[in-house]
Amino acid sequence: MTLFTDAHRCASEGARPFASADDAWIWTMAALVARRDGAGPVVGFDAVARPCEPDDVVKCLDRLYRQRRIEQAHLRVLRIWGERQMMPPSAHHGALRLWREAIDRLRWPLQQRGIVATPTLSQLMVDGQVGRVVCGIDVAVARGNQKRPAVTTASTVVRG
Numbered sequence: 729m730t731l732f733t734d735a736h737r738c739a740s741e742g743a744r745p746f747a748s749a750d751d752a753w754i755w756t757m758a759a760l761v762a763r764r765d766g767a768g769p770v771v772g773f774d775a776v777a778r779p780c781e782p783d784d785v786v787k788c789l790d791r792l793y794r795q796r797r798i799e800q801a802h803l804r805v806l807r808i809w810g811e812r813q814m815m816p817p818s819a820h821h822g823a824l825r826l827w828r829e830a831i832d833r834l835r836w837p838l839q840q841r842g843i844v845a846t847p848t849l850s851q852l853m854v855d856g857q858v859g860r861v862v863c864g865i866d867v868a869v870a871r872g873n874q875k876r877p878a879v880t881t882a883s884t885v886v887r888g
Contacts, residue, residue, distance in 0.1 A: 757810030
């Protein structure tokens with residue numbers, strides 16, 4: 729199996745984007761740890777063809793760092809918990825906050841490149857759970873009060 733970096737070509741080849749930026753980052757860290765430990769190229773790393781290589785996700789993260797949208801503290805938390813193959817548990821409040829900030833900022837560039845699936849309108853309505861980020865939907869649209877959907881580009885964090 730070959731991993732591609734061209735999202736349009738990947739879609740025709742059957743590559744499946746990640747469901748979330750968290751999944752993409754954990755997959756990336758698993759591939760980078762395997763590479764560091766001498767596993768060689770990551771071709772065939774995942775049972776599912778993915779629309780990118782781990783370096784593509786790292787490039788998006790590097791760009792956010794160069795734009796000063798994330799800091800070294802964010803990178804440190806992503807590395808430490810990514811190597812553990814999990815997001816920080818709620819007991820680690822500071823690490824969890826940094827993880828969420830970094831992942832929220834990483835989501836958009838990964839969606840633009842076809843690495844993370846862009847949620848559909850029905851998925852956005854379902855994702856109104858506590859602590860989930862709901863992007864691009866007006867509350868009135870979710871309730872069916874408008875004839876035409878008013879889609880926004882801002883993100884809203886739903887809290888309980």
